[in-house]
Amino acid sequence: MNTSVIGYPRIGKDRELKFASEKYFRGEIGGDELLAVAKEIRKGGLLKQKEAGITYISSNDFSFYDNVLDTAFLFGIVPQRYKDLGLSDIGTYFAMARGYQGEKGNVKALALKKWFNTNYHYLVPEIDDDTNIALTGTKPVDEYLEAKALGVDTKVAVTGPFTFLKLAKFTGSKKISDVSSVLTGEYIKLVSLLAENGASFIEFDEPYLVRDLSAEDIALFKEIYTSILAEKKGVKVLLQTYFGDIRDIYGEVTVLDFDAVGLDFIEGRKTAELVEKNGFPADKILFAGVVNGKNIWRNNYKKSLETLNGIKAANIVVSTSCSLLHVPYSLESETKLAEEYKKHFAFAxxxxxxxxxxxxxxxTDFENAEAYKKNQALFEGRVDCEDKDVQARVAAITDADYVRLPVFExxxxxxxxxLNLPLFPTTTIGSFPQTQDVRKNRxxxxxxxxxxxxYVEFNKRKIAECIKLQEEIGxxxxxxxEFERNDMVEYFGENLNGYVFTEKAWVQSYGTRNVKPPIIWGDVSRRAPITVEWSKFAQSCTDKPVKGMLTGPVTILNWSFPREDIxxxxxxxxxxxxxxDEVLDLEANGIGIIQIDEAALREKLPLRKSDWYGEYLDFAIPAFRLVHSKVKPETQIHTHMCYSEFTDIIPAIDAMDADVITFEASRSDLQILDSLKENNFKTEVGPGVYDIHSPRVPSVEEIVAALTKMRExxxxxxxxxxxxxxxxTRGDEETKKSLVNLVEAARQIRG
Structure with a gap:
C-alpha cells in the first residue's frame, strides 16, 4: 500500500528559516544566503521522507512566508503599490507580507487571516481591475527539479485556483467570474510547463471545498477543472482536500477527470459516509487522510485500519489528513521530556x-503483528491524566454560573x-516588546x-519603566x-496542572512567527495565583488603571495540542x-480592569455554518461568560480577538457579555465596522487603528483617518x-513612535 504526505514543516528543525529571514530583514545577510538556508531545509525534509519510504512526497510545499502569497506572486497578482517601490523580487514579496517603510515608500502589508480552522495565517491576495494575471514565476518547476536532482520524484503541490479565488479580495468592480477564465488559462500553462520539465503528478490543494458551497460555487469549480483536466498533458492530477468533508460537491468531484482525490477522514465527519453511500470510482486513486496532520498524539492503528477496511475503493493511498506544517519536526529534539510522555506523541x-x-x-492479519500490539498498548491508559476534583467542579456548574448581573447597560x-476615562480612551492590547535582555533574563x-x-527584580524594573513610558506617552x-511571559498560552499552561511542555516543538503561525504549543495531558486546574503579584506591583506604580492580562479558556485550548480522549x-x-479563579483573585487584589483574551475564539469553529451551534458556539461562548460572571459590576471585563473572519458571528461575540472588546481591524480595512453597526453591537469596542505585525510606524493622519471612519x-x-x-514582536523605538502618534490622534479626534 502506498503512502502520501500533503506537505512537510518548513521552518527548520531549529527554526533556521526564522533566524535567517530576520537576519535578511536587518540587512545582516543577502538574498543568496537566505536562499541557501531555504534550500538546505527543503533538502532535509525531502530526504527524511524518502528515507521513511513515503511514496508520494510533495515539492513546492515550502514557502518563505505563505503558500497563498507564493501563488499570488507566481501569477503576477501584485498590487501596484508594491511594484511602485522598485524593489527586487524577494523585496517586493516581503513588502507584501510585512509592509514597507523606507526611502522608497511607505505601504501597508496585505491583510492577514487565519487559514481555515488552524493557528496558521495566510496573506489575502488582492485583485483589482487593472491586475494582469499571468504566469510570471517558476517556483513550482524550480523546486520540482531541485527535488529530482536529489533523487526524489515528487508530486508538485499547488494552491488550487478555486480556493485561491475564494480567498482573494477583489478591490475594484471585478468579481470572480470576470477573472476565473484568465486564471484558469494560466494554471493550464503551469501544468504544461511542469509536464515539459518531467513532472508526472500535480497536487491541487482545494481546502475551500469543505466549506458550505453554493450552486454558483459548484458551477465555478466544475468550469475551472473541466478546462484544466482537458489539458493534463499526460500528467496525473490529484485533487487534495482537507479540514473537513466535501459533502456539497462529492458527486461532481468523482465524475470529473481527476486521477486521484484526497479526502480527510479525521475532520471530515461525513467523509466515510459519503464514500460508503456513493461509492468511489474504480479508475481513481483515493488518498485517505487517516493520520492527523494537526495534533501530536499517536495514531490509533485500530481506528485507522477499521476506517481503511470500510472504504470501498479499488486503489487506496494512506495519507496525512492535511499538511504536517501544523505539527513540530521531531521528538528527537525533546531531550528533557520523559519517555512516559514521549511514547504517546508523534511529531512530523x-x-x-x-x-x-x-x-x-x-x-494483513494485523492483530498479531508486533507493530499493532505495541501501538494498542499505548491506549490502555495514561498516567496522571484524571483529577476527580476537577471533574466534580465541572459537573457542579449550573446555568446561573454563566450569567453576569446586572445587565450590560x-x-x-x-x-x-x-473609571472617569476621557472620550476615546487609549490603551494597548497587553504585551510590550520582548527585547533581548527580557528573553535573556527568562x-x-x-x-x-x-x-x-x-529574575523578579529585573521584571519589576522593566514593568516600572514600561508604566513610566506609557504615562509619558499619555x-x-x-x-x-508581560515581561515575565514567554507566550500568551504557554505561560498559563506552565502554571496549570494537566499540561506537559516541550523544548523545540515549534510550529509556524505566520511568516517568522513560530509558536510552541503546550500539550494538554490531563485534567486542568490552577495550582496557585499566576498573575496577581505582577499586576499588584504594576498598579502600585501608577494612579492610572492597570489592566490585569489573562488568556481565555477557548484560546488556551485552541493554541494547545488538545486531548483526544475527552x-x-x-x-x-x-x-x-x-x-x-485567577479573575476573582485579581479583582480581590484591587485590579479594576481585567482583559481575558480570546484571540482564537473562531479557530475551532466548524467550517460549515450548519455545524456552528450545538457543538461549538453553544459551549464556547458560555465558557467565556463562566470565567467572568462572578465579578462585581464595577469591574470592567475586556477581551481581544484577531486575524479571523468575525463579521458572521458578531451576535455570538456580543453574547460573550464582555464590557469592552478589541478587534484586529487595520489590515482588513475596518470591514468589521459595518457588521457591528448592522447587529447593534452593545459592547464597547476598540477596532485596531494600526497593524503591529508590520515594522512600519503609522502617522497621526493615518490614525485620525481610521478613527474618523470608526466614528461613522x-x-x-x-x-x-x-x-x-x-x-x-516589535522594537522599542517603533513602538514608542507608534503609540505617541496613537495618543496624539485620539487627542485630535477629541478636539
Missing amino acids: EEKLTELGEIAALYG EREKIQKAK QDFKKGNITKEE LDVIVHG SIKESILQIALAIR KIEESKLWVNPDCGLK
Missing part, C-alpha cells in the same frame, strides 16, 4: 513512521462613573544562572508589559474554571483607541 517524523506501519498492516454606567532563570529574586489605561467542551470548561459606525461613547494586537 514520527507520523512518517505511522504512515508506513499502517500501510504495511493494511490487508447598568454595568456600563457604573464603570464609566468609577532564559537565565530557567537555566539556574540567576536566582528567583534576581495612554489612559496602562498595561504591565471532548473539547469538557477541556474548555476545565480551563474556564481555572481562569475564573460606532457610538462615540463606546469607541476605544488601540493597536490591533500585542506589541511583543
Whole structure:
C-alpha cells in the first residue's frame, strides 16, 4: 500500500528559516544566503521522507512566508503599490507580507487571516481591475527539479485556483467570474510547463471545498477543472482536500477527470459516509487522510485500519489528513521530556513512521503483528491524566454560573462613573516588546544562572519603566508589559496542572512567527495565583488603571495540542474554571480592569455554518461568560480577538457579555465596522487603528483617518483607541513612535 504526505514543516528543525529571514530583514545577510538556508531545509525534509519510504512526497510545499502569497506572486497578482517601490523580487514579496517603510515608500502589508480552522495565517491576495494575471514565476518547476536532482520524484503541490479565488479580495468592480477564465488559462500553462520539465503528478490543494458551497460555487469549480483536466498533458492530477468533508460537491468531484482525490477522514465527519453511500470510482486513486496532520498524539492503528477496511475503493493511498506544517519536526529534539510522555506523541517524523506501519498492516492479519500490539498498548491508559476534583467542579456548574448581573447597560454606567476615562480612551492590547535582555533574563532563570529574586527584580524594573513610558506617552489605561511571559498560552499552561511542555516543538503561525504549543495531558486546574503579584506591583506604580492580562479558556485550548480522549467542551470548561479563579483573585487584589483574551475564539469553529451551534458556539461562548460572571459590576471585563473572519458571528461575540472588546481591524480595512453597526453591537469596542505585525510606524493622519471612519459606525461613547494586537514582536523605538502618534490622534479626534 502506498503512502502520501500533503506537505512537510518548513521552518527548520531549529527554526533556521526564522533566524535567517530576520537576519535578511536587518540587512545582516543577502538574498543568496537566505536562499541557501531555504534550500538546505527543503533538502532535509525531502530526504527524511524518502528515507521513511513515503511514496508520494510533495515539492513546492515550502514557502518563505505563505503558500497563498507564493501563488499570488507566481501569477503576477501584485498590487501596484508594491511594484511602485522598485524593489527586487524577494523585496517586493516581503513588502507584501510585512509592509514597507523606507526611502522608497511607505505601504501597508496585505491583510492577514487565519487559514481555515488552524493557528496558521495566510496573506489575502488582492485583485483589482487593472491586475494582469499571468504566469510570471517558476517556483513550482524550480523546486520540482531541485527535488529530482536529489533523487526524489515528487508530486508538485499547488494552491488550487478555486480556493485561491475564494480567498482573494477583489478591490475594484471585478468579481470572480470576470477573472476565473484568465486564471484558469494560466494554471493550464503551469501544468504544461511542469509536464515539459518531467513532472508526472500535480497536487491541487482545494481546502475551500469543505466549506458550505453554493450552486454558483459548484458551477465555478466544475468550469475551472473541466478546462484544466482537458489539458493534463499526460500528467496525473490529484485533487487534495482537507479540514473537513466535501459533502456539497462529492458527486461532481468523482465524475470529473481527476486521477486521484484526497479526502480527510479525521475532520471530515461525513467523509466515510459519503464514500460508503456513493461509492468511489474504480479508475481513481483515493488518498485517505487517516493520520492527523494537526495534533501530536499517536495514531490509533485500530481506528485507522477499521476506517481503511470500510472504504470501498479499488486503489487506496494512506495519507496525512492535511499538511504536517501544523505539527513540530521531531521528538528527537525533546531531550528533557520523559519517555512516559514521549511514547504517546508523534511529531512530523514520527507520523512518517505511522504512515508506513499502517500501510504495511493494511490487508494483513494485523492483530498479531508486533507493530499493532505495541501501538494498542499505548491506549490502555495514561498516567496522571484524571483529577476527580476537577471533574466534580465541572459537573457542579449550573446555568446561573454563566450569567453576569446586572445587565450590560447598568454595568456600563457604573464603570464609566468609577473609571472617569476621557472620550476615546487609549490603551494597548497587553504585551510590550520582548527585547533581548527580557528573553535573556527568562532564559537565565530557567537555566539556574540567576536566582528567583534576581529574575523578579529585573521584571519589576522593566514593568516600572514600561508604566513610566506609557504615562509619558499619555495612554489612559496602562498595561504591565508581560515581561515575565514567554507566550500568551504557554505561560498559563506552565502554571496549570494537566499540561506537559516541550523544548523545540515549534510550529509556524505566520511568516517568522513560530509558536510552541503546550500539550494538554490531563485534567486542568490552577495550582496557585499566576498573575496577581505582577499586576499588584504594576498598579502600585501608577494612579492610572492597570489592566490585569489573562488568556481565555477557548484560546488556551485552541493554541494547545488538545486531548483526544475527552471532548473539547469538557477541556474548555476545565480551563474556564481555572481562569475564573485567577479573575476573582485579581479583582480581590484591587485590579479594576481585567482583559481575558480570546484571540482564537473562531479557530475551532466548524467550517460549515450548519455545524456552528450545538457543538461549538453553544459551549464556547458560555465558557467565556463562566470565567467572568462572578465579578462585581464595577469591574470592567475586556477581551481581544484577531486575524479571523468575525463579521458572521458578531451576535455570538456580543453574547460573550464582555464590557469592552478589541478587534484586529487595520489590515482588513475596518470591514468589521459595518457588521457591528448592522447587529447593534452593545459592547464597547476598540477596532485596531494600526497593524503591529508590520515594522512600519503609522502617522497621526493615518490614525485620525481610521478613527474618523470608526466614528461613522460606532457610538462615540463606546469607541476605544488601540493597536490591533500585542506589541511583543516589535522594537522599542517603533513602538514608542507608534503609540505617541496613537495618543496624539485620539487627542485630535477629541478636539
